[in-house]
Amino acid sequence: MYPLHPHDPPRVGPYRLHARLGEDTCTRVYLASAPGRPAAALRVVRSEHTSDPVFRETFTLLVETARDQHSTYVAPVLDAGLQRATLWVAVARPAGPTLAELVNGHGPLPVEALRPLALALAQGLADLHATGRAHGSLRPDAVLVSPHCALIADPGFERAVTEPEYSAPHPVFAPPEGGPSPAADVFAWAATLCFAASGVEGPRGLDRVPFQFRGLVDACLKIDPNLRPAATDLVHMLGGPYPPDPWPPAVREVATRSEETMRRLLYAAPPAAASPAPRRRRTVALVAGGAALTLVAAGAVWALGPRAAPGPAAPDTDRAATGRITEAGCLEGTGFPDPPGEIDDLDAMDVAFSPDGDLLAVTSNTHGLTLWDWREGVEIARPTEHVYKTGDPVFAPVGCMVAVVLPKEVESRVSDIGSVSTYDIPSGETVERPEPPTPARESEYSGRTARFSPDGTRLAIARGGNISLIGDEATVGLVDLSTNEITGAWGTEPVTDAGFTDDGRFLTLGPAGVTVWDSGTGEALHTERRSSSTFLAAVPGHDQYVHVDRGVVTWWDFGRRAVVGSFELTSYIGTANTYLTHVTLDPERERVHVGWAIRHPDEDVWNDPEISDRKSTNHGHLWDLETGEDLMADEGEHHLARPLALHPDGGVIAAIDQDGSVNLVDADTLEILHPLL
Secondary structure: OEOOOOOOOOEEOOEEEEEEEEEOOOEEEEEEEOOOOOOEEEEEEOHHHHOOHHHHHHHHHHHHHHHOOOOOOEOOEEEEEOOOOOOEEEEEOOOOOEHHHHHHHHOOOOHHHHHHHHHHHHHHHHHHHHOOOOOOOOOHHHEEEOOOOEEEOOOOHHHHHHOOOOOOOOHHHOOOOOOOOHHHHHHHHHHHHHHHHHOOOHHHHHHHOOHHHHHHHHHHOOOOHHHOOOHHHHHHHOOOOOOOOOOOHHHHHHHHHHHHHHHHHHOOOOOOOOOOOOOOOOOOOEEEOOEEEOOOOOOOOOOOOOOOOOOOOHHHHHHHHHOOOOOOOOOOOOOOOOOOOOOOOOOOOEEEEOOOOOEEEEEEOOOEEEEEEOOOOEEEEEEEOOOOOOOOOEEOOOOOEEEEEEEEOOOOOOOOEEEEEEEEOOOOEEEEOOOOOOOOOHHHOOOEEEEEOOOOOEEEEEEOOOOOOOOOOOOEEEEEOOOOEEEEEEOOOOOOEEEEOOOOOEEEEEOOEEEEEEOOOOEEEEEEOOOOOOOEEEOOOOOEEEEEEOOEEEEEEOOOOEEEEEEEOOOOOOOOOEEEEEEEEEOOOOEEEEEEEEOOOOOOHHHOOOOOHHHOEEEEEEEEOOOOOEOOOOOOOOOOOOOEEEOOOOOEEEEEOOOOOEEEEEOOOOOEEEEOO
16 A cells, blocks of 8 residues: 555545555556445546547446446446546455465465355356456455455456456466456466465465365366366356355454454545655555555464465565565576577676675676676576667665666657666566656657665666656656555656665756655755766765766765865866766775766767677776875776776676776776686
C-alpha cells in the first residue's frame, strides 16, 4: 500500500481514495470507499488512453460484460464511469489477505484448507466460463482469502486492460500455449494449487501437493489444453457444487485480523496526499488484481504450521516474481549460461565493480554486457549482447544485481532509445524495469540513467535527451524492486546524470543545473549551479558532489553552499567536437578522475550504431583535492584516459585505455597490475 501522491485526486465519482494500491500499463488502482457501498479496488484509466476511441470502446465492453457476472466466488463490479473524460471501474475488494501473502507469510496451507480453496476457485472459474469469459491471469496474488471463503479478485481486468496482445502477464502461472481461454484458466488454477500446497511458484510445486489432490492437479497441467478438464468438471470432481467447508481456525484467524486492519484504514480520517516513503524490501504486501495492500496486524505472527523446506527452485521463483535482489555473492554461481565464445577484442565502453568486489562488469557495443572474474581474467557470463551506447552499468549496493541501459525500438524515430533492465547474477533473472508514463514526444527522450538507492530497495530511472524539451511529463521514476512498480515520479526536464546521497536524497543534472530531490516525497528541495556538464558524482557521507562545467572541475558542498575545491582542465578544448566521458570520485584518497575526448573529424561517434570511443582522442585527468595537483598532467595518452571504476576496497582501479582494453591498475602507484584479457 502506498500513500497518495500529490497529483492523485482525493475522489473519483462517489468514491473517496484512501491509498494507492498499484498501477499497470493503462490504469492506476486505489483502495476506495463510498457511502453505502463495499470497499473497492478502483481502477482509474491513465489520461493518455482516455482519448483513444478504440480503447474506450474495448474498456466499456469489458466493464459491461463484467457487470453481468454474478458469482459468490468472483469479486463483482460495483460501479463505473464510462461516459466521463476519466474512465474508471470499481471492483469489490473484500477484506482479507491474498493467497500469496498468506503462504509467503505463514507457510503452505494445511491439507484441510486446500479443498475449500480448490472448490471455491473452481466454482468461480465455472461461473466466469458460463458467461463466455476467461479470467486470463489467475495466480495467488489474484485470490483473496476472506474469513469465510476464497474468491477470485480482478475478474479478468489485468489481462484484458493491460495486455491487449495477450502476452502472459504472470508467466509462472501461464500455460505453454499462451493466451486467455477457459483451458488456460484451468492450468492457472492447478499452478495456484501447487503454490498453496508447497510455497513454490507455479507447477514446480506439484510433488508437494497431497496425494488426494495430486492426480486432479496433474491432469490440469497437461501441455495439450484439450486434455485438461473443464472448470465445471473440477467442481464435480471436488464434490460440488456446494459451499466449501469453513477454513481451519489458523487460516480464519489470519483473515479476520486482516479484515479488522482494513476496516480501521477505511474508516480513519481522510489521509493527506503525499508521495510514497521508502519501503523496506521485505515488507509483506497483499496484492489484489495488481494492487498491493498491507493488512497484517503489527507485531502478530500467525503460523499455519511448520513451513515446508523449500525446494531448489523456490528462492529463484520467488525472486523472479518480484524482481528482488538475490542475497548471494557474485562468484557463488550464476544463473546465466556460459559465454558463447572467447573475446579477442573487447573494445570496452564502461566498467563497474560489484559491491563485493569479486565481479567486474564491462559493456561494449561489440559484445554487450560481459561479466568477469577479474582476478582470474575469466569471463563468467554474457547476459546480453546488446547495450545502448555505453550501457552505463551500475551494481546494486547489496547482492549481485546490475542495471544496464539497453536499446529499444520506437516507431516515431529511426534510431533506438534507451531502456533499463536489471540482471540478477546468482538467479540468472532479467527484469525490464518500468518508467514514468510515456511522454507524448518520447522520441526525443533518448538516453537513460539508472541509479540504485543506498539500501538497494529502489531504482531511480531518469530520461535524457533534447534539452529544449521541458514539458509536463515526469522524467524521473522511482521503482520499488520488490514489486517492480513505480512508487514516485517527478521532474520535467531531461537528465544527463544522477546519483543518490547516503541519506536517500537524489541529485539530478539537467539543463537548469543540479537539482536536489527528496526521494521520499518527490519534492525539489533546490536547484543550483547551472552547468554545461553531462556528469556528476555524489560524495559519500556528505552533502557534496563533483561536476565539470566549461573545463572547470568543482567539488561543491550544497549543504553549506560552498566550494570545497576546484581546478581547471588545462588541456581541455571546449568545442563542438569535445565531450566529457566520465567523472569518477575516489573519496578515500580525495581524488577525482575526469575523462574527456575529441571526436575524430571523419567519424560521427554518437550516431554510429556500434559506438567505439577509440575512434576519438581520449584524455584523462586525476585531480588530488588536498594538493591541487593533476596527477596525470605529465602522462600524455595514459591508461587512465577513459572511464574507470574503483574497487570497493579502494586498492585497484579497472580502467579502459585508448584502444578499448581494460587494465587493472594499482590505485596508489597508478601502475598497471595486469590486463583483464
